[in-house]
Amino acid sequence: MKSTDSAKCLGSKSLAICCLLLHLLLCIRPAVSQTQSPQRYLHNVDSNSNNNERLHQILKGSGAGSGATQLNWPQPPKQTVPNVKTELAKLNNTYVYQNAWPANNVKLGAVTAVSFDKAGNVVIFHRVNRVWGQTTFDNRNQYQEKYRGPIRESTILALEPATGKVQYDWGKNFFYMPHGLTVDPEDNVWLTDVAMHQVFKFPPRGGDGKPALTLGDAFQPGSGRKFCKPTSVAVLDNGDFFVADGYCNARILKYSRKGELILFWGQNTFSGISYDVAPQNFFAIPHALTLVPELQLLCAADRENGRVQCFLSSNGTFHSQYHNQLIGDRLFSMAYTPAAGGQLVIVNGPTAELGIHPEHYNEVHGFVLSMRSKQLVSKFGPNNLQFQNPHDVAVTADGNEIYVAELNPMRIHKFVHRSLAKPMSLSASKDSRDSAISQAVGGDQVPAVAVHHPSGKAILVASLMLLFAGSTFALALIFARRRKRGNQANSSATPSDLVYRKLTASTQSLG
Numbered sequence: 001m002k003s004t005d006s007a008k009c010l011g012s013k014s015l016a017i018c019c020l021l022l023h024l025l026l027c028i029r030p031a032v033s034q035t036q037s038p039q040r041y042l043h044n045v046d047s048n049s050n051n052n053e054r055l056h057q058i059l060k061g062s063g064a065g066s067g068a069t070q071l072n073w074p075q076p077p078k079q080t081v082p083n084v085k086t087e088l089a090k091l092n093n094t095y096v097y098q099n100a101w102p103a104n105n106v107k108l109g110a111v112t113a114v115s116f117d118k119a120g121n122v123v124i125f126h127r128v129n130r131v132w133g134q135t136t137f138d139n140r141n142q143y144q145e146k147y148r149g150p151i152r153e154s155t156i157l158a159l160e161p162a163t164g165k166v167q168y169d170w171g172k173n174f175f176y177m178p179h180g181l182t183v184d185p186e187d188n189v190w191l192t193d194v195a196m197h198q199v200f201k202f203p204p205r206g207g208d209g210k211p212a213l214t215l216g217d218a219f220q221p222g223s224g225r226k227f228c229k230p231t232s233v234a235v236l237d238n239g240d241f242f243v244a245d246g247y248c249n250a251r252i253l254k255y256s257r258k259g260e261l262i263l264f265w266g267q268n269t270f271s272g273i274s275y276d277v278a279p280q281n282f283f284a285i286p287h288a289l290t291l292v293p294e295l296q297l298l299c300a301a302d303r304e305n306g307r308v309q310c311f312l313s314s315n316g317t318f319h320s321q322y323h324n325q326l327i328g329d330r331l332f333s334m335a336y337t338p339a340a341g342g343q344l345v346i347v348n349g350p351t352a353e354l355g356i357h358p359e360h361y362n363e364v365h366g367f368v369l370s371m372r373s374k375q376l377v378s379k380f381g382p383n384n385l386q387f388q389n390p391h392d393v394a395v396t397a398d399g400n401e402i403y404v405a406e407l408n409p410m411r412i413h414k415f416v417h418r419s420l421a422k423p424m425s426l427s428a429s430k431d432s433r434d435s436a437i438s439q440a441v442g443g444d445q446v447p448a449v450a451v452h453h454p455s456g457k458a459i460l461v462a463s464l465m466l467l468f469a470g471s472t473f474a475l476a477l478i479f480a481r482r483r484k485r486g487n488q489a490n491s492s493a494t495p496s497d498l499v500y501r502k503l504t505a506s507t508q509s510l511g
Helices: 002-028 050-060 084-090 456-492 497-510
Strands: 095-097 111-116 122-126 156-159 166-170 178-183 189-193 198-202 213-215 232-235 241-245 251-255 261-265 286-292 297-302 307-312 318-322 331-337 343-348 366-370 376-380 390-395 401-406 411-417
Touching: 095 376, 111 401, 111 411, 122 178, 122 401, 122 411, 178 232, 189 232, 232 286, 241 286, 251 286, 297 318, 297 331, 307 331, 343 390
Parallel strands: 111 178, 111 390, 286 331, 331 390
Antiparallel strands: 095 411, 111 122, 122 156, 156 166, 178 189, 189 198, 198 213, 232 241, 241 251, 251 261, 286 297, 297 307, 307 318, 331 343, 343 366, 366 376, 390 401, 401 411
């Protein structure tokens, strides 16, 4: 009996200790204010589905495992929410869309990146026939379509800026899933491939097709000295360069000219909520990089936090950030121009919530943001309409020309500043937007459908030709009737000398 009583007593004590520990754990958990919105991207998702596991893996990546830093997120400042649709309508369209650019014989897949070479050509990176879909990567970020081999066609095209004709092309039989492209001051070409998890430096115009420098292990995602779906590269004048190790590790790394690691910074914010409370130096996919030489800054497009973060290029120290509620919660890329005292040209993207929160109004445009005032100066889009899935943007140093790479429709767009653009009497019709947005949170998924903008110049020429033909026919008919009447008058009576002189004078006048 004593042993039984002792066992019962021991069991009661164990239960009490467990309850006490559970209570302590609940008390230790950081409190979440009701003023904070729930975690983004995870609304209405079935916790038992395979899709949920994939979504969690895409959001966390290999750089945000169980050991990720737990943050006590600061309270967001109270802001007056503007009427986004009304405020967007107030922005001026300062850039004119060039419908007939590039040339019609330029065939493209999903265009992922755009830059300029030293000759001023527009250099683009495209995926030809590859599409980033739901099954392209597994839960460990391993590429699942390696059996298809590299893309056989040229993935890099250089287009003449005036006509859009191809000046040169290269990049056959090498890349699997193109992403980022940058041409450095020495005309070297830097490229990232998210399937191969690698960064490549090629000689000018591709050289002999072999990279001069390769970073990362082929098809081996990881952290440390490995990459996991790297997104972009930026190169300083001295040859040092930065890599945005974007989709998984959410960090930026700085290397010497020879490829030696100097420093790195950044952590993943996918455990957080949104841009207005995300702390500095944290990223939700650093998706693109640009340099601000005058201020010695490196700026990164913090894609899912909808903001641009800028850091001192010398040591990675946080300097400033830029966001506007009219842009929304997704910011895919930006490019810097020193025009007008320094501006960021930005492209956002369709909302990540896929209709779950219809009150979060979103329009997909290009935006011009002043770095001095941190205010939006203007917006732009194809024929002053919206984009569907813009992915990258480049702007000339003088700010007069902007080029936008778009995943779907598979296009490279050109815009010219209104002060330099030729007047256009016709505009191309808006692209069909009937297909549902299929771009996932972690990737660049698009339907494999190419839509080409109709040429307004071709329509104008055809209209003028028809008008000329109609006018010529009408004049010929009038002259024929007049001649017939004159012949009838001649047959009825012989004209006098005075009438003859009048007819002669009339004929000379008509001539």
